[in-house]
Amino acid sequence: MAFYLYALLPETVRPWLGEPLTGLDGAPVHLQSLAPFLVAYSEAKQTRYLASRANLLGHEKVLETLMQRLEPHRVVPLPLQFGLVVEDWESPCQELIEGRKDGLLAALARLAGKREVGVKILWNREEELQRLLAANAPLQQQRNALMGKILTVEEAIAVGQVLEAALEERQQEIIDRFLAVLQPLSHEMVTGELLTETMLYNGAFLIDLEKEPAFAEAVEQLDVEFGRQYRIRYNNYTAPYNFVSLAEP
CATH class of the missing domain: 3.30.70 (Alpha-Beta Plaits)
Incomplete structure (x- = not known):
């Protein structure tokens, strides 16, 4: 058997x-x-x-x-x-x-007396880029100046790098804001792999059982703060895989 x-x-x-x-x-x-x-x-x-x-x-x-x-x-x-x-x-x-x-x-x-909870943030990169352009006049002007123009390979790469850098900076700003609020409510945290192109952040937090309602409320308030522009997946009940290692000693 x-x-x-x-x-x-x-x-x-x-x-x-x-x-x-x-x-x-x-x-x-x-x-x-x-x-x-x-x-x-x-x-x-x-x-x-x-x-x-x-x-x-x-x-x-x-x-x-x-x-x-x-x-x-x-x-x-x-x-x-x-x-x-x-x-x-x-x-x-x-x-x-x-x-x-x-x-x-x-x-x-x-x-x-603790529990693992998970927070995943998903976004639409193109929509976020449009918001960045709308809020950044110099960046928008730079992009508009190139629209309709036949770009060299070097120019196309340069434009792509500028836009990608702007998205990465915005991504880090969002992550930093979430962590500034959520990390103080947890004992430990683990940053996981981004599983899809639409995933902005993937994290697990080890929290006290009695603090879960406060943690959930903090996630909700962050969603409101960002105007519900992102999809947040909050898993409030999962086995603590991210905080246990049964690897060989």
């Missing part, structure tokens, strides 16, 4: 988890003791799990349910990467725990 792993938990949480959870392939989620931890797992019906939408959502659902049930006790599970399947309990004990038990216990203590 193979096992699909979801998260590491402290041994003390067993009485708090309540009714059984359902994991991938409809299999019930169980707890395996790997002292001083518990591993949340279900029986693996496949040797390899594709990162399909259904599988990813199923994995996240287990983590979210664990978080919800443990939140009153201010315990946060340490999430394991998607698709982790093991054939026995000896290998995860060696690979996950041996040599870094103290680090994992410290991570559980550091995350206690």
Whole structure:
């Protein structure tokens, strides 16, 4: 029998988890003791799990349910990467725990009473460029002077560089404003990769559970401050992937 792993938990949480959870392939989620931890797992019906939408959502659902049930006790599970399947309990004990038990216990203590939230800002670069031109007369005049003119390769590159630099400067201004407001409300933050051309910013913040309403309100006020010109995706409930590292010691 193979096992699909979801998260590491402290041994003390067993009485708090309540009714059984359902994991991938409809299999019930169980707890395996790997002292001083518990591993949340279900029986693996496949040797390899594709990162399909259904599988990813199923994995996240287990983590979210664990978080919800443990939140009153201010315990946060340490999430394991998607698709982790093991054939026995000896290998995860060696690979996950041996040599870094103290680090994992410290991570559980550091995350206690906290939550990861995510902020993504999306924009339309062409619309933003038009706003920049409207607010910057010299830049607009420079661009207008070249409209209808056959440009050399060097001139075209130079114009493109000027406009791109203006967009990059504006992007950094927006990011700086968001961070000036949101960073003081968090313990830690991580800047993520920009996943699309329309993504202006992608960040994760580790905040106190009780500060989430204030953080959400701050995001809303920033949206208002910028005239709702940008699309803001705020995820207020996610496993703390960005603040846990289970890499080899």
